[in-house]
Amino acid sequence: MTRFITSSFSHLILLIGILIMVVPVWMIFASSTHTSSMINMNGLQMFLGDSFYENYLRVLLYQGGFFKEITAFKMFFNSFIMATGVAILSVVTSLMAAYALVYYRIKYATLLFWIIFITILVPLELRIFPTYSVMAELNLVNSYFGLIVPISASAIATLFFRQFYKTVPDELLESAKLDGANTWRFFVDFLIPLSKTMIVAMLIFMFVFGYNQYLWPLLVTTSEQYWTVVMGLKMMSGSIVHRFAFVMMSMVPPILIIIVLQKYFIKGVFQDK
């Protein structure tokens, strides 16, 4: 009986937590399915209305921005390119950096690693002007390349891969050497397959990181053609229901990716076998 009470109590606390997180999201979603006059008169809604298709379709195809050059659809496309680019590029560079740090006989490899690692303490906002001026000098303002590259060096991913490589037994490398594997083959045939789950986890992590970027895309794009979804949230004009609909849609890609790949994400981050 006491066990029933304690477990009900903890379930109650968890339920309250879930409600606190879910209710605002639900209210935005419910409200986004009404007409704007309804929201303006009666405030936020708890129940679904019947303008779902009308509102969402309008948002996807509406020509927004100051010059009416961008649609929500294009923003999703831009965000997708940027997030995918950041994810792939940062995972590839981190894999290689970690490989070099662990397996090459680099003097002061540990020191080098910590220098890479402390860049975590230097947020993008701190280096945003020099980074911008480099991009401007290279004529990369208003390009996907300029959106992706400056935020694609990830110390976190390097840390994860380095720690993982350190747990790979030396005998594996020695055995592979005797089997005729060179440095490149060992990387491709051993380390990449062995860190598969971690690679997927990092891809998800970096995808969401890239997708959520706000300040950098804001600075490095002046053409509306390169607006991303997160920028668009701020820039989007229109009535309140359309903004709500856009907010809802902006949450879909990261959630989708996490739902589909969550098995790998959990495996990779918590490293069980």
Place this chain on the structure above:
Amino acid sequence: MSFLDLKNVTKIYPNGTKAVHETSLSVDEGEFMVFVGPSGCGKSTLLRMVAGLEDITEGDINLDGKLINEVDPSERDVAMVFQNYALYPHMNVYNNLAYGLKNRGIDKETIEQKVNDAAKLLQISDYLQRKPSMLSGGQRQRVAMGRAIVRNPKIFLFDEPLSNLDAKLRIQMRLEIKKLQQKVGVTSIFVTHDQVEAMTLADRLAVINNGIIEQLGTPIEIYDNPKSLFVAGFIGSPQMNFLDGNIKNKTLSAEGFEIKDIDSDFEGEVKLGIRPEHLSQSENSLINLKVDLVEQLGSDNLVYGQLKDKKDFCYRCPGNLTIEKGADLSLNIENNKYYIFDKSTGKRVN
């Protein structure tokens, strides 16, 4: 020149530790050589230098008439079985065996042929599609051996491959390794700290201590004729008994007894070594043993006790003799099988 030739090979680690001292050794084609010694004696380092996994500080290693000091491990045509097997965890057994062949650019059909032959030889054909994590210790061991065999290398190197197995499996695999080596006829070097493994597997044995080969010979030579105190103590189970003594005018006097007319001109402090199995009970005794403990192994009894001077002593007798705890035994050395070592240098003097 023999098949594998080590000439004054020395290994000094960057931190200054000298692991191997000017070691010279030759191994004939098809021979099964065992390196045996306590842990940290340099036996594995020596093996890894042959494999190319450790740099050679000084000296030369020749394999099949070719100097291999600077040759990359992958080019040396050696195969190694590691202590923890080092199987590739993400590949199934088939690919574990095939990987080395693929890297050598051998065509698919030949690879399949070779892998299947090796699998049959090692009785692992049923597991070819399994991952190493789904295999038992003994099966993993076989896969590790298969990976070595399939490449048909010039030399097999075994780095304590049996130490992760339980006692029964170890004895079984020991037999299989020996049989396999005889069947395939590949030159092999086997590193172990277990003297029973060493004695049973070896054609020739190198007893290594502190980076030096103390003695090299067939197992029986080494057992019958140890050249130093270390070798005498290391080879043989239970261990040889050692007593302090003194030689004067060809007479050795130890605590409580004397041996006359010994075959040595040495004079001074010595250690007298007597193997537990070279003793027997007799009337005109040399040694008096007070029994503390009897271990009955069935075929033999191991009798532990103390001499007059409280020195621990062991005597091995046939299992059909009943010996009680607390008994006083009179023992004699059979056929004068005793060993005398210089106490200061540890060298044999008789």
